[in-house]
Amino acid sequence: MATTQLVKPKELFGHPVGLYVLFFTEMWERFSYYGMRAILVLYLVAEATADNAGLGWSNGDALSLYGTYTMLVYVASIPGGIIADKLIGQRKSVLLGGILLVFGHSVLAVEEMWAFYTGLGLIIGGVGMLKPNISTMVGRLYPEGDNRRDSGFTIFYMGINAGAFLAPLVCGWLGYEYGWHYGFGAAGIGMIAGLLVFMKGMNDGVFGDNGQQPAEYIDKKMYGMRTDYFFYLVAALMVPIAALLVKYNALEVLEGMQLHSALLSLLGIVILGILTKKMIELSRMEVFRLLSVLILTLLITVFWSFFELAGTAITLFAERNVNLTLLNASQTNAINPGYIIFLAIPFSMMWVYLSKTQRNPITPIKFALGILQLGLGFIVFAMSAQFMDADGRTPFMFLMLGY
Numbered sequence: 001m002a003t004t005q006l007v008k009p010k011e012l013f014g015h016p017v018g019l020y021v022l023f024f025t026e027m028w029e030r031f032s033y034y035g036m037r038a039i040l041v042l043y044l045v046a047e048a049t050a051d052n053a054g055l056g057w058s059n060g061d062a063l064s065l066y067g068t069y070t071m072l073v074y075v076a077s078i079p080g081g082i083i084a085d086k087l088i089g090q091r092k093s094v095l096l097g098g099i100l101l102v103f104g105h106s107v108l109a110v111e112e113m114w115a116f117y118t119g120l121g122l123i124i125g126g127v128g129m130l131k132p133n134i135s136t137m138v139g140r141l142y143p144e145g146d147n148r149r150d151s152g153f154t155i156f157y158m159g160i161n162a163g164a165f166l167a168p169l170v171c172g173w174l175g176y177e178y179g180w181h182y183g184f185g186a187a188g189i190g191m192i193a194g195l196l197v198f199m200k201g202m203n204d205g206v207f208g209d210n211g212q213q214p215a216e217y218i219d220k221k222m223y224g225m226r227t228d229y230f231f232y233l234v235a236a237l238m239v240p241i242a243a244l245l246v247k248y249n250a251l252e253v254l255e256g257m258q259l260h261s262a263l264l265s266l267l268g269i270v271i272l273g274i275l276t277k278k279m280i281e282l283s284r285m286e287v288f289r290l291l292s293v294l295i296l297t298l299l300i301t302v303f304w305s306f307f308e309l310a311g312t313a314i315t316l317f318a319e320r321n322v323n324l325t326l327l328n329a330s331q332t333n334a335i336n337p338g339y340i341i342f343l344a345i346p347f348s349m350m351w352v353y354l355s356k357t358q359r360n361p362i363t364p365i366k367f368a369l370g371i372l373q374l375g376l377g378f379i380v381f382a383m384s385a386q387f388m389d390a391d392g393r394t395p396f397m398f399l400m401l402g403y
Helices: 017-045 059-108 113-139 149-177 180-204 227-247 259-281 284-311 313-321 330-356 363-387 396-402
Strands: 252-254
Touching: 017 059, 017 113, 017 149, 017 180, 017 284, 017 313, 017 330, 059 113, 059 180, 059 227, 059 259, 059 284, 113 149, 113 227, 149 180, 149 330, 252 259, 259 284, 284 313, 284 330, 284 363, 313 330, 313 363, 313 396, 330 396, 363 396
Parallel strands: none
Antiparallel strands: none
16 A cells, blocks of 8 residues: 655755745835835825925825825735635735735826825735735744744744835835835835745745635635635725725714724724624633733734834924934834844844743733833933924934834
8 A cells, every 4th residue: 555755845944945935025015015104104295396296285184194094904904814714815815915016006106196096005905915814824834833933933024124124225215316106116116026936936836735725615606706716806896995995084974073083983893793792602711811812902002003103203203303314204214123123133032041041021011011112212202302403303313212
């Protein structure tokens, strides 16, 4: 009787080759996202001049659009993850997301308002399909209980920050020196590179069965179409909806309530309803665990709400109130990922040492320390007002310390 041998996935430096393909795919995806993010608000508020035409919006209008755009990016990851997990698989979702992002950033390079909103709509759909699913593929590269998984995610996370570090430096320089749309275009080139890396990895078979479409949906049709084709169409139809939601984000839909606030409130009600229904079905221990997760989720939501000010208020602060050295305001978005890259290895060593001495803080304590240090960063920004010069600018050191 013939025996079947399991084929061990190809490895490089002790990790599956697929990890490095996903590393570079995500690095270029983050390059495209953070490159565009670094110059978006500056483009919105910049005066329309012959040399480097901005839109000349008010701070309020610019931040309202940015907030709606980032909210939709995060929200889109929910259906993006569900569609991939249940219906078309992570691989096709990442590929679709990459294609949408390439089109999105490319359209943003066109100096027309229709292109601006269409580009944002494409990026929202692209990130929603790619971002949650590429991380899932990283986890599935390792069998259950494989002690290399944590270090694999650390390597992957370094790719995220490498892209986030390089993007503001390149796109910010192009935006200031040659025009905002050149910066948007450079972000698109980065995403093309990421898409090509991922497609080559698929063709080389480095993922094995990882991220394949669930078998029961491969031949199944929905409304007369193949399941994957149907959801490609759904994703395409969601783009104009996302674009319109961004464009009319400040539209008053109820007395005293604008569209972006109404969307957030509706989302909160839906989530609360789903959680309530789920808790009724769970055991007391499961409810306790879910409540613990919800508390941590609330805390991390507060963290990211303030952290996202890096692309808005802190960038405008750098532009108008900081004596910048070597970097322009958009390029200061590279400071945070630069710190992460620089400190990742020392922090990893510290956690290992603390674990060995049984002094490693539990996760909730780490959450608390993170939020505490976030608050201290904003205190540093506030303290810088005491050191303003006659032009209302503070030393660059305070921006570095705050970050």
